[in-house]
Amino acid sequence: IGIFEGMAEADVIQLMRHPTAMFETDGDLVEPGVGFPHPRTYGSFPRVLGKYVRDEGVLTLEEAVRKMTALPAVWMGQSERGLLREGAIADVVVFDFGTIQDQAAYTDPHHYSTGVLHVFVGGVAVLENGEMTGQRPGRFLERLREGGSPVR
Incomplete structure (x- = not known):
């Protein structure tokens, strides 16, 4: 399900509540401070959680987190991701629910969201106490078929 700028807010909310709707972003990978990326580059998920x-x-917090994690992991065939459980790949975001909010704007897009405290990718800290660590363990993930072969 795609949500676009020109959509009515009531339609956006109806789509968000659909049981199979998942949250994702097509925000660009950008060098901080370079160019004029769409604000979603810096704040798609905090916008959902905050606003x-x-x-x-x-949505409830639990349902929103499920739509950001477990549901997309299942759709992508990545059974080792998306849930906090023993043996799973530790992709974890620790946030303050009281302060999480997107801060980027069309006219001034280069602002990190508030309320994001720690981020771990594959168990490696990439953000600690709101500060980037310089670690870059992320990698491209392909959608997998049953049995583990990529969908192409």
Whole structure:
């Protein structure tokens, strides 16, 4: 399901509540401070958590997190991701629900979201106490078929 700028807010909310809707972003990978990326590059997920979950109550926190993690992992065939459990790959974001919020704007897009405290990718800290660590363990993930072969 795609959500686009020109859509009515009521339609956006209806789509967000659909049981199979997942949250993702097509935000660009950019060098901080370079160019004029779309604000979603810096704040797609914090916007959902801050605006739609905390402030407007469109979804529960648990359902929003599921739509950002477990549901996309299943769709991508990445059974070792998306849940906090023993043996799973530790892709973890620790955030303050009271302060998480996107800060980027069209006219001034290079602003990290507030309320994101720690980020671990594959168990490696890439953000500690709100500061980048310089580690870059991320990699491209392909959608996998049953049995583990990539969908092409």
